[in-house]
Amino acid sequence: MERIPILRMGGLLLVTIQVDMHDRLAMTLQDDLTERIVRDRAKGVLIDISALDLVDSFIGRMISNTAAMARVLxxxxxxxxxxxxxxxxxxxLGLTLHGVKTALNVEKGMALLGKTNF
Amino acid sequence: MERIPILRMGGLLLVTIQVDMHDRLAMTLQDDLTERIVRDRAKGVLIDISALDLVDSFIGRMISNTAAMARVLxxxxxxxxxxxxxxxxxxxLGLTLHGVKTALNVEKGMALLGKTNF
Incomplete structure (x- = not known):
């Protein structure tokens, strides 16, 4: 598979990360996601990482960067x-995901982003 | 990754298939999904296959079987x-997904399953 799908639910976008991220896939995800935020006028992005048993600094930075990109949009x-x-x-790893909100599951994440957006 | 994550949203479960399914992964998904339907008392299951560029008869049958299992639950x-x-x-391939409803995207799928369930 070449891309990670981005699902739209109301004003939110949902991304489920299931595969090991490599450089190109992460770049594609960031491109796709920023484009979709603008196109769908999304107010929130949910990134589900429940399938990840482990992360490295690459994934950690990718999540931080994606959140920063979303924020400026x-x-x-x-x-x-x-x-x-x-x-x-x-x-x-020293990656405290500064500025990134977290929630236990998708439902709580949606609640955090405000039901009015949904 | 060993499992495909199942996300709960209200009375619905969402599964995004992104990786090539092999036998064991498909079996694990069916086990997990049936267990979650019962545990979460889910009334609907959304299977997103937007990441799949191609399917074979194995995936087709897996989707049919999963839907049949959900139906009896x-x-x-x-x-x-x-x-x-x-x-x-x-x-x-002759797989017309008999008895399986389809929708263009997650939003339309949720609407099809009835907003009251959500």
């Missing part, structure tokens, strides 16, 4: 479904 | 995001 990003081991690794 | 299945080439292939 006036969309809030919420990372949902983080596994405990991933949280531990991120902090150990 | 009193949950409706909607397949969303099918690409035109996939529709052509499915029909050519």
């Amino acid at each position: 006036d969309a809030q990003t919420v990372v949902v479904g983080m596994q405990p081991a991933v949280a531990i690794t991120l902090v150990e | 009193d949950a409706q299945t909607v397949v969303v995001g099918m690409q035109p080439a996939v529709a052509i292939t499915l029909v050519e």
Whole structure:
């Protein structure tokens, strides 16, 4: 598969990361997502990482960068479904996802982004 | 990755298929999904296949079987995001996904499953 699908739900975009990210896939996701935020006038982005058992600094930076890009396009990003081991690794790597909101699952993430957006 | 994540949104479950399915992954998905339908008392299942450029008879049967399993557990299945080439292939393979509802995207799929469920 070449791309990670971006699903639109009302004013929100949902991305589920299931595969190991490599450079090109991450770049494609960032391109696609920024384009979709503008095209769909999205106010929020949910990134589900519940399928990730582990993260490295590349993924951590990719999430931070994606959130920063969304923010300058006036969309809030919420990372949902983080596994405990991933949280531990991120902090150990010094990646505290500054400025990125997190929620336990998609439902709570949608609530955080405000039901009015949905 | 060992599993395909199943996201709960209200009374619906959302599965995004992004990776090439092999036997074991398909079996795991069916096990997980049936368990989640019961546990979360889900009334609907959305299977997003927008990332699939092509399908073979294995995937086609897997989708049919999953929908049949959901049905006996009193949950409706909607397949969303099918690409035109996939529709052509499915029909050519003789897999018309009998009894499976389809919708253009997640939003329309949710509407089909009834907003009251959400």
